Every structure is written in C-alpha cells, then in structure tokens.
Amino acid sequence: MNAIRSGVYPYREIERMIGRARLNELIRRGHAEQLRRGWYRIGEARGDDVAAVRRGGVVSCLSALERHGVWVPADDRLHVRGNSWAVQHLRGPFCRQFGRPVPEAGAVDDLPTALRHAARCLDAEGFVVVCDSVLNLRLMHVEELEYLFRDAPKSVRLLIDECDPNAESGPESMARRRLRAHRVPVRTQVTIDEVGRVDLLIGDFLIIEIDGWEIHGDRPHFQSDRTRDATAFDLGYHTLRFTYDDIVFRWRATLEKILRAVRNGTHMRPAQRAQH
Numbered sequence: 545m546n547a548i549r550s551g552v553y554p555y556r557e558i559e560r561m562i563g564r565a566r567l568n569e570l571i572r573r574g575h576a577e578q579l580r581r582g583w584y585r586i587g588e589a590r591g592d593d594v595a596a597v598r599r600g601g602v603v604s605c606l607s608a609l610e611r612h613g614v615w616v617p618a619d620d621r622l623h624v625r626g627n628s629w630a631v632q633h634l635r636g637p638f639c640r641q642f643g644r645p646v647p648e649a650g651a652v653d654d655l656p657t658a659l660r661h662a663a664r665c666l667d668a669e670g671f672v673v674v675c676d677s678v679l680n681l682r683l684m685h686v687e688e689l690e691y692l693f694r695d696a697p698k699s700v701r702l703l704i705d706e707c708d709p710n711a712e713s714g715p716e717s718m719a720r721r722r723l724r725a726h727r728v729p730v731r732t733q734v735t736i737d738e739v740g741r742v743d744l745l746i747g748d749f750l751i752i753e754i755d756g757w758e759i760h761g762d763r764p765h766f767q768s769d770r771t772r773d774a775t776a777f778d779l780g781y782h783t784l785r786f787t788y789d790d791i792v793f794r795w796r797a798t799l800e801k802i803l804r805a806v807r808n809g810t811h812m813r814p815a816q817r818a819q820h
C-alpha cells in the first residue's frame with residue numbers, strides 16, 4: 545500500500561497517493577480529518593498549515609518564505625492567502641498579490657507565489673531585505689525576480705534594482721539601504737588584504753560589521769573578530785561593530801555614530817584625514 549506522510553493535503557493529492565478508501569479508513573481511526581471542503585489533515589500536521597487551511601487559504605507570503613529558509617523581518621502573524629471563495633466570503637485577513645490570484649497547490653506556497661504576496665505585505669525596505677536573502681541563498685537569480693514582478697507596479701520593479709546578492713543578513717541589507725539614503729558611500733562584502741571580507745565598507749577605510757546574535761558565546765569567533773579589528777586598525781582602517789538590535793531597534797543612535805565617524809573623515813585614507 546502506498547504511504548503518505550503527516551501533513552495537510554488537498555484531496556486530489558491524497559487520492560493520487562493513497563486513494564479514497566484508505567483516507568476513509570484513516571478518518572475512521574482518528575488519524576485524519578477534513579479541515580475544509582477538499583482539504584484534509586493526515587496525522588500530526590503543523591499547526592500553521594492546519595490554521596491556514598481552516599481559515600480558507602494556505603500558508604503564504606512571509607510565513608511561507610520563512611519556511612523556505614528566507615530571512616524575513618520579525619512578524620508574529622500567520623500570513624495566509626485565501627482562495628477566491630474565502631476572499632469573497634470570509635474576513636481573513638488574507639495576503640494578496642499583484643495580478644490575478646493563482647490556484648492553491650499545497651498547504652504552503654512555493655517560493656515565487658509567496659514572494660509575490662510578500663511584495664504587497666512588506667514596505668520597500670522589507671521587500672529589498674527579503675529579495676536580498678532570496679538572491680544570497682541562490683534560491684532565484686535576479687532575472688527570475690525581474691520576470692516574477694514584470695506586471696507589478698514600477699515602484700516594486702525599481703526596488704529589485706536595489707537588491708544585492710552579497711548581503712549576508714537582513715540587518716546588513718537594512719543598514720546598506722538606510723546609509724545610501726543618507727548619501728553615505730557604502731559598498732558591500734568588500735575583501736580587504738590581510739583582513740578578509742567585511743560586511744560594509746564606507747569610503748575606503750571605515751568598516752561596518754553587523755554581528756548576528758547567533759554567534760554570541762562562540763569564543764573562537766569572538767577572538768577572530770577582535771584579531772581582525774586589530775589587524776585592520778594597523779592598516780589604517782576603523783571598525784564599527786553593531787548588533788541586530790542596534791540596526792533594527794536603535795537605528796537613530798547607530799546612524800548618528802556612523803555619521804559622526806564619516807564627519808570626522810574616518811572613512812578616508814589616513815593621509816587625507818589630517819587635511820580633512
């Protein structure tokens with residue numbers, strides 16, 4: 545007999561995998577239940593999948609992107625896109641995409657569908673951050689992104705030009721974009737001889753490193769960061785280190801520190817600084 549893994553499935557898929565009789569048997573034994581017309585839970589399914597299908601849709605947008613491993617801004621809500629009946633008859637909230645709705649395929653949307661919905665849920669910065677992550681993880685090429693949003697408003701398509709596949713974290717993408725908005729000359733993931741690759745380089749000599757919280761308590765990493773900073777300093781560089789919280793929750797203070805360093809000419813070649 546064909547097997548089926550625990551999860552939430554549309555009926556047509558269950559029928560293809562195990563057939564109607566086997567589904568009825570699972571329901572009788574309490575191992576499966578109907579969530580809504582045409583959709584069933586088999587075994588222990590994820591709570592989000594069950595909730596989305598019960599609400600008349602499927603997991604999409606930011607919630608689905610997170611499941612695909614994409615970096616998304618912190619958001620506690622379950623992002624659901626409703627089917628056409630649900631959108632007309634239920635309150636939602638439902639995420640929407642640019643252009644016509646597409647049919648549901650599984651309980652969790654594929655990456656392109658989730659991304660098209662996220663484009664309407666996120667602000668400009670959030671969209672760039674998410675697309676950076678998609679590119680950095682090599683889940684899509686920039687040409688695929690452009691094609692995916694070919695019928696989206698121009699404001700969305702212009703944001704794709706701002707994306708940078710080099711960005712290694714959401715806060716790094718945010719810092720890059722916000723600094724450029726202040727006309728700070730910033731480059732991403734620059735390799736410096738003897739120092740290695742740095743997150744952001746302002747001008748030629750001001751290094752900005754954004755430390756992920758996941759390296760806290762990692763002693764070798766902590767040590768190598770300090771050694772790198774000392775080497776960089778010997779070569780005339782200045783390093784400013786910030787955390788996720790510095791970028792996401794304390795941006796004004798962080799920006800002020802960076803702008804002060806730039807005003808002091810820290811980003812210039814040491815010989816130029818004296819004349820600055």
Ligand SMILES: [Zn+2]
Pocket residue numbers: 604605606623624639640661662665
């Ligand atoms: Zn959404």
